Amino acid sequence: MKNNAIRNSGGISVYISSKLHKQVPIRRIYEQFENCVILYCEYSTLYDCEDIIMYFTYVSPEGSCCYNDQDEKNGISQMYDNLETITYDYPQALLYIAGDLNSRCKDFLDYIPFDDLFYIFGNIDYDGSTFDIPRNNKDNIRGNNYGKSLVNLCYIFNMHILNGRFPGDRCGEFTCFSNDCASVVDYMIASSLLFQYIKDFKVFDRDDSDHFPFFCVFEFPYRSNTIVNNINDYPLNTWKFRWRNSLCDEFVLTLRGLLQSRYNTLLDTINSNVNSAVDLITVIYQDAGKCMLVNFRYFSSQPPWWDDECDYLKSVKYIDLH
Incomplete structure (x- = not known):
């Protein structure tokens, strides 16, 4: 809860199934980071995959008063600093991000297409990506600075947006209705290597809030040497x-x-x-x-x-x- 917020604002809560917790060791890391809850999930102990770092966050919108006393006014750039620390400390772990990022990404690409001598993507000195799954987005009229910062973050950390890429969300449904405006500002984002384990993503149409709930389905293969004792x-x-x-x-x-x-x-x-x-x-x-x-x-x-x-x-x- 922000003390200097103009209106009441919520925090971040993460709930874990007790059944999952019994199977996979999960612990919170980087508790000093603000506006996020970060979990280290040791999936490799049971499944044939790398460990996963799950980053749940809320990014205040552009121009929010919460940035008044901070040098960095871009909430996505603040998240970049956190991810840089995480990837340095845990270079082998896969990344997963979920939350209200207040970013409107329009039809911006979140990966670097193939570059060669005859075609260079923008003014960006990054390696090309083998990832090329198209992304649909109903919120394709306008983007914002946070949206540009978010896809730039995806380039750097080799991550991609789940919204609009799976059967349950073929059209890239709106995730928020507020101020007489529909937008996509809530995202799930995952490392390229994590996409092979994601079977679906969907935005629900419940109106309990001005933000709609959404979910994704993971399916991991068991390790061949796993022994189940329980x-x-x-x-x-x-x-x-x-x-x-x-x-x-x-x-x-x-x-x-x-x-x-x-x-x-x-x-x-x-x-x-x-x-x-x-x-x-x-x-x-x-x-x-x-x-x-x-x-x-x-x-x-x-x-x-x-x-x-x-x-x-x-x-x-x-x-x-x-």
Whole structure:
């Protein structure tokens, strides 16, 4: 909370699932940095990927009074200084940023296209990038200085915006409606190497606030030498499947691939904890059978506001009662 704010302003809160915390060591770092919460997530202990540093932040808008007593008036430049320290201390970790950045990026590129003798991208002395996934953005009328600073930050740290790049957000939906204006100012940004583990990104249309909630889905492969000692290490989902002969080949192919990739993990788990091994086998079959999932809402007589979260809570209640 800023003491010199003209109106009440909120802080930053980060909540972590206890189930995830049991699987992956997570700790807060750089507590001295202002206006952000930074977590070091040791994903490499369980998954076949690098550790991830998650940077949750709020950047005050351009011209905010909070910059009056500061030499640096650009909130994105302040974030740059923090990231420079982080990447120096943790050069192997992948970066993930989320928050209200008050940056309007219009159609600015957040990567450097291929440069050669006949084409040089702008006045920028950076290496070209192999990343070239197009980004859609409904807020394409105007940008701002923060937006230019943000894409420049992406160039330097080899990061890219998730908004407008995944099936759940093909059009680059607005994330904020305020002052009779719709804009995209809330972002998730990730290292290039992290994109291979991101399966989807979506902006919800709930109006609990003038900023809409948004989420992304990560999917990491387990390490081949991971030994699971706790029966709760593999969370089981309450899903409903319906066998379809037309999808049999897809199911078998997916199952074969999952068994091959997790074969060593499964053998080690069987030797150490047979109950966890049974859970792992169940998870493998569930993952392979996702092509045959039944969407509860299509067969439900629930009210229009009923969603997947309600289905999940109802199933948990049913399990607890029985």
